[in-house]
Amino acid sequence: MSVKTRFAPSPTGYLHVGGARTALFSWLYAKKNNGSFVLRIEDTDLERSTQESVDAILEGMAWLDLGYDEGPFYQTQRFDRYKEIIQQLLDQGDAYYCYCSKEELEALREQQMADKEKPRYNGKCRENPEDKAELNRVIRFRNPEEGKVVIDDLVKGKIIVANKELDDLIIARTDGTPTYNLTVVVDDMDMGITHVVRGDDHVNNTPRQINILKALGAELPHYAHLPMILGDDGARLSKRHGAVSVMQYRDDGYLPEALLNYLVRLGWSHGDQEIFSREEMIELFDLSQVNVAASTFNTEKLLWLNHQYIMNSDPELVAKHLEWHMQQRGIDVATQGPALVDLVKAQRERSKTLVEMSDASLYFYQDFTEYDEKAAKKNFKLAAIEPLQALLDAFNGVDEWQGEALHEIVLQTAETLELKLGKVAQPLRVAVCGTGMSPSIDVTLSLLGREKTLKRLERAINYIKEKNS
Incomplete structure (x- = not known):
């Protein structure tokens, strides 16, 4: 099979x-x-x-x-087939017309509940063969009254339902349209479905559907009802x-x-x-x-798993999905900044979602209008002008914009000015990124490129001068 x-x-x-x-x-x-x-x-x-x-x-x-x-496949394109099957069930005596009004059925339901009985159709029209076409009517499936339905569920194990517990369900409404339990049976039969995998909210439908399949002489599929x-x-x-x-x-x-x-x-x-x-x-x-x-x-578990996939998947795969997020932010990655694959490699350790990654990477692609207030207050003091100017002068003389060489310039600048590395690297980071958080400074500068780095350094120096004038 x-x-x-x-x-x-x-x-x-x-x-x-x-x-x-x-x-x-x-x-x-x-x-x-x-x-x-x-x-x-x-x-x-x-x-x-x-x-x-x-x-x-x-x-x-x-x-x-x-x-x-x-x-x-669309069920609305198969109404003729459902009509054909409904007529077959009527001709076989496995279905019948029911003329009970909504009021009658509601009264029956209320009485059964008052008597602490299971609400179900009482079969009033079951043995009435007369076709009163001029009246509102539905078509019901004539469910077997004896025996039982045995379901060897692939998840839940054996389920046994007595046929006397099942009422005669409606398979066609008053307007002639088929109901779910009829259409699903016909489709599964016609399409040769061997295994029906669905939620366990359908368990109560399954014995009814099996009885319709049996009436049609169809081979029964295997059922697997998944827990909620x-x-x-x-x-x-x-x-x-x-x-x-x-x-x-x-x-x-x-x-x-x-x-x-x-x-x-x-x-x-x-x-x-x-x-x-x-x-x-x-x-x-x-x-x-x-x-x-x-x-x-x-x-939280899904978020953890997503981070694992961002960190360990092929960067090309992550970049493909990241591109959609960048586009939502108006970024044309082809013309505005570094290759997304390189960005993924730089940002994946710190990003649990692609939203975090894209939001934290905008400065690579577009200029920012403001500095992070807290980062600027801490790193843009008057003393920061000297190391930033020294970096600007040194970077201007670099022919090959490559991370290792740029990192060496940062180290040498700190050593020459007798400053701790953080007093040079952090003002530089805020100057070129607008924030105090970014990948390592050599990776950040490499991804930004020469033009953006020099332009933003110059802007930051002028900003500090104006702020402290």
């Missing part, structure tokens, strides 16, 4: 971390078994589905680089915990590789290993090793 999995989000919002983890686990299982991964957009909720949400899902999948082998993700406080993950769009993590400066690595560890582990390459994830992942218990989302 060739493995085929699917990710089937509803386009009623963005792709959030729970959905992204489901997509990742489905993708990994397919890749692990040399199978296929399908993307299906379940957009039959016409009132809530939006093109904006579809675009957000596709953008999130692309950013995470979770490529699909088939799709995206909780916030730090033990509550279900929500926006206040950081359950935001996957693309918000891009905006906040996370690498997609770091987010994927974090998500794969939410419910799955391989010994004590924390960091996994994409190849290792594919090689080691197995649904049978997914934890049954819920996982807790820890933003």
Whole structure:
């Protein structure tokens, strides 16, 4: 059997971390078994589905680089097929028309709850074969009344549900549009899905869907229901915990590789290993090793992991993602400053996110209008003019703008003026960067280049003179 999995989000919002983890686990299982991964957009909720949400899902999948082998398929393009299957179920006697009004159903529900019974449809129209086409009607699936459904869940183990616990669910609304439990069954059957990997909020749907599949004579897929993700406080993950769009993590400066690595560890582990390459994830992942218990989302752990990826990934990869952040800040890296790869090498130790790296690197690409107040107050005293002027004179005579030679000039200037290195290097750093924090001074000067360094040194000297005049 060739493995085929699917990710089937509803386009009623963005792709959030729970959905992204489901997509990742489905993708990994397919890749692990040399199978296929399908993307299906379940957009039959016409009132809530939006093109904006579809675009957000596709953008999130692309950013995470979770490529699909088939799709995206859209359920709204398959209404004729659903209509055909609904008619087949009616013809087989596995579905029937129901004319019960909303008021009747609500009264039934209230009575059942008052009697401390499980709210469920009582089958009033089940044995009424008359087709009253002129009346509002839905179509219900005729669920078996005897026997049981056995699910050998790949995560949760064996789940047994008695058919008498399941009511006759609606498979077509009054306007004829199919419902979720019908469309998902038809799609999984038609697309040859062998393994359904989804959140455990779908566990209650699974026995109903299995009964529809059996009525259609379809081969049953294997099911794997993933435990939910909780916030730090033990509550279900929500926006206040950081359950935001996957693309918000891009905006906040996370690498997609770091987010994927974090998500794969939410419910799955391989010994004590924390960091996994994409190849290792594919090689080691197995649904049978997914934890049954819920996982807790820890933003601090994700931040730590992101820093590890920034420090240890190929600088070319980090630079590719950093470029987007620089562009958001109006920086044209091709014309305004040093190569991003060199910048990454210089800044990665001190940057936990790409937002931190880009914000801390703007002075390499554009002039600043103000000095950091605290740094200027400490380092731009009148005594700083002499070493800054000496550096300016020395740098003007340098033909090859190279870090080692520049560093030697800083050392010699301190020695000649009989000053501690910090009394020379720190005023220089503030002069050329506008702040007291930067990579080592030789790297900083190399990245800045000759023209920017000389211009900013001259400006700083004039600033100190004016300030102290």
